[in-house]
Amino acid sequence: MPATLLDGKSVAEQIRNDLSDRIKASHRKLGRPPGLAIVLVGDDPASEVYVRNKLRTAEESGMSVSLTRLPGSTPLAKVIATVEALNHDANVHGILVQSPLPKALGDAAEQQVFDTISPAKDVDGFSPVSAGFLAQNRPGFVPCTPAGVIEMLDRCGIAVEGRRAVVIGRSEIVGKPMALLLLRRNATVTICHSRTRDLPGVCREADILVAAIGRPGFVTRDFVKAGAVVIDVGINRVTDPAAAKRLFANEPRRLALFEKNGSALVGDVHPEVVDVAGQLTPVPGGVGPLTIAMLMANTVRAAELAAAAS
Amino acid sequence: MPATLLDGKSVAEQIRNDLSDRIKASHRKLGRPPGLAIVLVGDDPASEVYVRNKLRTAEESGMSVSLTRLPGSTPLAKVIATVEALNHDANVHGILVQSPLPKALGDAAEQQVFDTISPAKDVDGFSPVSAGFLAQNRPGFVPCTPAGVIEMLDRCGIAVEGRRAVVIGRSEIVGKPMALLLLRRNATVTICHSRTRDLPGVCREADILVAAIGRPGFVTRDFVKAGAVVIDVGINRVTDPAAAKRLFANEPRRLALFEKNGSALVGDVHPEVVDVAGQLTPVPGGVGPLTIAMLMANTVRAAELAAAAS
Numbered sequence: 133m134p135a136t137l138l139d140g141k142s143v144a145e146q147i148r149n150d151l152s153d154r155i156k157a158s159h160r161k162l163g164r165p166p167g168l169a170i171v172l173v174g175d176d177p178a179s180e181v182y183v184r185n186k187l188r189t190a191e192e193s194g195m196s197v198s199l200t201r202l203p204g205s206t207p208l209a210k211v212i213a214t215v216e217a218l219n220h221d222a223n224v225h226g227i228l229v230q231s232p233l234p235k236a237l238g239d240a241a242e243q244q245v246f247d248t249i250s251p252a253k254d255v256d257g258f259s260p261v262s263a264g265f266l267a268q269n270r271p272g273f274v275p276c277t278p279a280g281v282i283e284m285l286d287r288c289g290i291a292v293e294g295r296r297a298v299v300i301g302r303s304e305i306v307g308k309p310m311a312l313l314l315l316r317r318n319a320t321v322t323i324c325h326s327r328t329r330d331l332p333g334v335c336r337e338a339d340i341l342v343a344a345i346g347r348p349g350f351v352t353r354d355f356v357k358a359g360a361v362v363i364d365v366g367i368n369r370v371t372d373p374a375a376a377k378r379l380f381a382n383e384p385r386r387l388a389l390f391e392k393n394g395s396a397l398v399g400d401v402h403p404e405v406v407d408v409a410g411q412l413t414p415v416p417g418g419v420g421p422l423t424i425a426m427l428m429a430n431t432v433r434a435a436e437l438a439a440a441a442s
Numbered sequence: 443m444p445a446t447l448l449d450g451k452s453v454a455e456q457i458r459n460d461l462s463d464r465i466k467a468s469h470r471k472l473g474r475p476p477g478l479a480i481v482l483v484g485d486d487p488a489s490e491v492y493v494r495n496k497l498r499t500a501e502e503s504g505m506s507v508s509l510t511r512l513p514g515s516t517p518l519a520k521v522i523a524t525v526e527a528l529n530h531d532a533n534v535h536g537i538l539v540q541s542p543l544p545k546a547l548g549d550a551a552e553q554q555v556f557d558t559i560s561p562a563k564d565v566d567g568f569s570p571v572s573a574g575f576l577a578q579n580r581p582g583f584v585p586c587t588p589a590g591v592i593e594m595l596d597r598c599g600i601a602v603e604g605r606r607a608v609v610i611g612r613s614e615i616v617g618k619p620m621a622l623l624l625l626r627r628n629a630t631v632t633i634c635h636s637r638t639r640d641l642p643g644v645c646r647e648a649d650i651l652v653a654a655i656g657r658p659g660f661v662t663r664d665f666v667k668a669g670a671v672v673i674d675v676g677i678n679r680v681t682d683p684a685a686a687k688r689l690f691a692n693e694p695r696r697l698a699l700f701e702k703n704g705s706a707l708v709g710d711v712h713p714e715v716v717d718v719a720g721q722l723t724p725v726p727g728g729v730g731p732l733t734i735a736m737l738m739a740n741t742v743r744a745a746e747l748a749a750a751a752s
Contacts, residue, residue, distance in 0.1 A: 260575050260580065308622075321632065323632075327604045329605075
């Protein structure tokens with residue numbers, strides 16, 4: 133029996149529906165809607181798409197949203213000054229600086245910019261204070277993707293407590309916060325990475341396996357215990373026909389689509405895992421939609437906290 | 443063959459010897475010695491012992507050290523004001539508020555006080571900024587006990603990369619930072635706790651097993667893979683004769699000492715583990731001495747950073 137697919141789109145819709153009343157209540161209390169400010173530096177085409185989706189979702193949710201566009205040549209000091217101004221803007225409850233920043237700004241730019249965002253408005257959860265609050269089990273903003281995975285597990289009735297969870301990947305944005313959130317829910321958590329020996333064997337210990345590595349189809353069936361819950365955080369664009377043939381060997385429809393479009397989106401989990409897993413998030417339509425939904429949830433929470441403090 | 447005992451005292455001495463030149467250099471550069479300020483509220487007898495040891499070690503190391511004693515009845519605002527004054531005192535490079543604070547100050551007191559310590563002087567590494575820097579792999583102050591364990595592994599030539607490490611316990615002070623530090627060293631890390639199912643089985647996966655739970659002799663031989671490295675962070679005082687008899691069944695000398703003194707210090711690891719482990723830290727004399735040595739190391743580093751910034 134193939135795995136049940138976990139429908140991220142419908143979970144994201146539930147989350148947004150649940151936010152609707154809170155957005156109205158915040159609006160009444162503050163005299164203005166919860167406000168999200170997005171800063172986009174440069175013209176990375178993928179970032180354009182992400183930002184457009186965030187803007188649209190925020191608007192449709194009844195929030196106010198502003199986009200500050202800065203050219204790729206903007207000096208770092210100007211980017212930082214922009215964030216500082218937003219920190220002081222009472223109409224703005226959440227600030228998001230779209231990653232990645234242009235390479236020309238230097239390796240340390242992103243960290244410096246994220247560090248500038250006020251912890252009270254850090255709805256991406258990338259600042260060290262937010263990361264520290266998460267590690268210390270204190271209330272604070274949690275990065276949207278791992279927060280969305282927990283929300284999905286909850287809303288799909290998947291128990292976490294006492295189960296073995298394995299996270300592949302240890303990024304600041306997904307892997308590590310994911311591990312800390314699963315730990316907070318009383319899973320026994322293992323974090324794997326490129327230096328892990330016998331990675332498939334370690335992953336087969338998992339009742340809940342989260343893949344966040346950014347390599348298309350990397351997690352094959354030998355990584356997965358029969359009946360495990362598999363959460364695929366990767367979103368990779370595949371353009372190599374040989375790779376597509378391997379990935380879609382048993383999926384003629386996706387292969388045909390690939391051949392028509394010249395590319396396809398593939399997760400970190402190989403499509404064959406559907407034959408082994410008990411539950412599986414598809415790509416696209418799994419974890420992806422939850423990330424934006426949690427950005428909305430974090431922004432609403434920031435507005436509620438601002439309302440409570442005013 | 444019984445496990446090799448890892449001698450924490452001698453490793454701590456090495457660490458302190460290595461600090462000696464750095465302390466002199468900082469002294470020259472700053473025109474004053476690296477300064478550690480300890481705040482002790484109330485009169486908990488165990489805290490008295492810990493503070494005395496820290497004071498003595500700092501003095502013997504050529505650092506300046508001050509002790510601010512406040513009565514147990516001190517209001518929280520006064521404790522916080524004391525820390526704020528130390529934040530602004532140029533003679534003070536590291537600030538340590540001895541834990542636990544008196545219960546009368548309330549459950550949230552410790553967090554509020556630790557949050558007040560300037561991140562630049564947070565040599566205990568308990569502030570959220572320090573915890574965030576650790577989670578984000580950024581330079582910052584790491585809690586002394588897990589930092590000491592890493593130092594011990596390094597100085598005893600115990601490889602970490604690619605090995606399976608299991609940490610029992612998920613406190614902010616030991617378990618979680620320990621897991622993050624082992625991860626930084628490229629171990630495959632599992633965190634266990636009270637809700638973990640088949641705890642002995644999970645622990646037997648470990649090449650490196652760290653016990654930090656505060657239960658005397660909890661980790662018995664069935665938790666330990668033959669030849670594993672076992673790090674015992676627990677320091678528990680046992681006063682129950684029946685417990686002592688069980689713990690020291692094969693250690694007539696320690697049992698005799700217990701009977702003479704009416705109590706004994708026992709780690710979280712049962713003494714019988716010496717027959718299974720490859721390497722083992724004793725209690726006392728294992729991890730304990732490293733904690734103070736790392737407090738000195740953190741304070742010297744704080745002084746060096748202050749010197750570099752001045």
